[in-house]
Amino acid sequence: MEKVGSEPQPLLALVDALKRLPGVGVRTARRMAYHLLQHDLQAAEQLGQALTDAVERLQHCEQCNGFTEVPVCATCEHPERDETLLCIVETPADQNSIEATHGYTGLYYVLMGSLAPLEGRGPDELDFGRVLKRAGNGIVSEVILATNFTAEGETTAHYLSESLRALGIKVTRLARGVPAGSEIEYVDAGTVAWALMERRPT
Numbered sequence: 153m154e155k156v157g158s159e160p161q162p163l164l165a166l167v168d169a170l171k172r173l174p175g176v177g178v179r180t181a182r183r184m185a186y187h188l189l190q191h192d193l194q195a196a197e198q199l200g201q202a203l204t205d206a207v208e209r210l211q212h213c214e215q216c217n218g219f220t221e222v223p224v225c226a227t228c229e230h231p232e233r234d235e236t237l238l239c240i241v242e243t244p245a246d247q248n249s250i251e252a253t254h255g256y257t258g259l260y261y262v263l264m265g266s267l268a269p270l271e272g273r274g275p276d277e278l279d280f281g282r283v284l285k286r287a288g289n290g291i292v293s294e295v296i297l298a299t300n301f302t303a304e305g306e307t308t309a310h311y312l313s314e315s316l317r318a319l320g321i322k323v324t325r326l327a328r329g330v331p332a333g334s335e336i337e338y339v340d341a342g343t344v345a346w347a348l349m350e351r352r353p354t
Contacts, residue, residue: 163189215286218244218262227260234258236293240283240312242266242300245337250298253345258296261286266304267311275311283312287321294322296351300335301326313354324351 159167163185170181188196212218213225220226227233237258241247247260263278275281287295295316299305309325316323327350330339 216260216262235291238287238292239296239298241298249336249344252341255345255348266299266308268304284315287316288319297325301330301332323354325354327351
């Protein structure tokens, strides 16, 4: 039985789920929940179904680690992509930003995060062994490190750079056209395109 003045448990559960989104606090999550339930039940049902479908149907690509419905994604399977170039990004959103420049034709590897030892994310958690195996397949001749210009992104780039160089692989880093402290997902396509063109050895 609910206490007088308390919110129903399903509503509390919805607010708790929404506040897990980046940048969403309790008040924003509650506002979102009330909006959906009061004004747009159809959108609420659509959101729930879309999330269920994504969780059930999406998997990680066997080659690039990005999201896909099939074992190997369309980008990795595309016959016109340059297999000698491998761009390493932190998230699928970063990959989308680089694709939006229309200036990169190589392949990708998506880390699904960055090194953050204090949060328990080390090389093992990000499966860096798989990254190094992908880059050292004998076909890749250059790896472009396109991690974010944050403390975590720089740490990740440095660690990967040292490991990849030890394998004799050429390593470059996005040029500083991308502002320090920024996340690639939110940088405009023109800036990312310039950074790609002006990449430099690390």
